[in-house]
Amino acid sequence: MLLFRLMSALLGYVVILVTGKATERFVNMAASRGIYLWDITRVREGAVLLKVRLGAVKALRHIARRTKCRFHFERRVGFPFLYKRLLRRKALALGVLFFLGALYFLSSFVWFIEVKGTERLTVPEVLGAAAEAGLNRGMPKWRVEPGRVEAALEEKLPLVAWTGVYIKGAKVTIEVAERVVPDAEDNRPSHIIATKAGLVKDVLVLNGHPAVKEGDTVSPGQVLISGEIPPLEEPPKPGEEQKQGEEANKPKKPSRFVHARGIVRARVWYDGYGEAKIAETGRRLTGRSETRVSIKFKGKEIILSGDQNIPYELYETETFVKTIPQWRNLEVPVELVTIKYFEMAEYREELGIEGARSLAGERALAEAAGLVPEEAGIVNRSLEEVQTGHPENIVRVKVTVETIEEIGAESLFKP
Template identity: 50%
Template sequence: MVLLRLFSFLLGHVSLVVRGEFLEKFVNMAASRGIYLWDITRLSNDRVRVRVRISDVRPLRHIARATKSCFKIVERRGMPFMINRMKKRKLLAIGGVFFLVTLYFLSSFVWFINVTGNDKLSDAEIKKIAAEAGLRPGVAKWDLDAKQVERNLREKIPSVAWAGVYVKGTRVTIEIAERKLMQEDPHKGEAAHIVAGKAGLIKEVLVLNGQAMVKEGDTVLPGSILISGEIKEEMIPEETNQPLPRGQEPPEPQTVSRFVQAKGIVRARVWYEGYGECRISETLEKLSGQQKTSVRIKFGTKEIIISGPGESPYRYYEEKQTVKSLPRWRNIVIPVELRTVHYLEKIKERVHYGREGAKRIAEQKAMEEVNAKLPEGAKVIERRLEQVNIGREEELVRMKAFVETVEDIGIMKPFKATEEDND
């Protein structure tokens, strides 16, 4: 269908209004002779509007005479008619062609340069370095070497870790990724445990430094040590060639503690809970769009109303006001204020959600509450909703949302080695 319409536009088509008593016969005879009619619209009992290609207009005259009908061309569309109109308006055609050529020529240049991704570096500094490599407003796109601009930005600005230059139309976008300076760890070199930041069921323990204190399947509470920063090692006394006296036992191995900063990842299953409720019917307040404005001048404690009401003319309303004061003069405060008070009318509307509608709203509130508790990077493995029943019918729907996640629950907790020794 689309190809036929496109073909008809290229060859040209017209809209006809056909008048006669045998319009159905007219359409059927045209179809039987291979004449394609489309957008057939009945205007009245004896009139119909159709579209047909230019080449099929002449054969339709014979069909019109055979069916005692007549038609009139009411609209001409397509490429041939446009060309004919252009021939009559040569200056307009020349101007249109000149405009298109000029537009194409101007679109071959760069006119706008945008910089994104920069935080500490200024746009002007980046554009200056890019201009040294040939990227400036007005440069032809065929003379622009995007790779050279990227290399120049990385070489001339040490704080740039990566640069990308993208050309789209007459706009060039420079994307910058700055080097992130490593922040010094405040606990670097200090003995520390990794403890549980929240309760959970251990699923995976990966120790990079320290000694694991939990294993998969263990339940931990907030503050429980997951990876200890104290590594206990047994020191076995050196053996001597001399035999021990009779009755004397060899010395027992001694335990020595070595203190490190524990490092590792401890993932656990963690459960979150959210609650939401919604009434089946409730009264809502909303602005009606009506408002009254009151302008007043205040001198000290006295107030004069210049225009508008002295108080709100509405029963339910919201009040907004702006205050303008005179500027100070030589540290003297002039106690004059211009107050503009807007009274916005509110109307109360009774809304009935129904039990199912209230249930959906309560579910949404419960999920919003529980989603607000989820930390970034937590992997959600289950979501569950339950309706709370209190044992009696009420005009309120209560829902609870339960979400189970797998996340890293370890947080670093420094300690003093001397205190740990005493423990």
């Protein structure tokens, strides 16, 4: 449909008003002769408004004579009519051509330069380095060399790790990625210590000296990766003998102190406890409620709406009190009190031993899961029923959840 409208605008079409006693016959005869009419609208009795392409107007004159109808043009649309108007107004046509030419000429220059990705660098610094490489506002686009500008930015700005220059229309976009410069604190001596107790599973040392190994049991605060690296002991050369005294008097090399980095993953256990009654009794809301609104004035109460008597035998209430704000030193002892009564009913549910055990297990798992960090991976769950030695109406369940998680945290120290 869009293509048809575009072709009609290009070839030209007219909006005509057909009048006469046989407008339906006019439309049918035009359709039978292959003339396409669209947007046909009955304006009034004996009058039809429609659209038809310019090339079919001549054939419609013959059909109008056959059906004794008349038509006249309401509107002319399309390129042929625009072209004729431009021929009559040559100055306007030349102005349009000049405008299009000027627009095309101006779009061949760089008018906007946008910088993206700067954090520590400033936009003027990037634009200054780009200007030295030959990228300026107002220069022709064909003289912009993106590769040369990118190389110049990386050379003149040490903080730039990568840059990209893109041309789109009259706009040039410079994208930069800055280098990650380590903070001063990253070079201060530190240990990796345990944040919780567990059984070490993996130790990956990126910087520092390992203080634990796989299979060790650790407690909170224990050093896992030390920031103190002891000196390496050089083995004696073959055939070289040293006396014990000389070895003792030999000065020892000092230890190196670094900012420890690494990953220590351990097996950690979390406990949860839950209980549930075999037969539960209590009170719960039924869903029905009543509201009473009253005014209290000097100890007297006037009920505005709602029952005076409480409508339920078992209930709980919510009370909302509104007072008139104090005006100057005048305090009006009037209160608007709204009380909502919610009906309650007693209930008894027989869960049975299995049902109570299942419910207690869910509660215990929920408690243990609340202790597990989001990034930890749960590898095992074990449920154990707690026996008290005498019969009760309560089933108690203990849950142990085993996870594998990273337990290390940085801890600065002074050598």
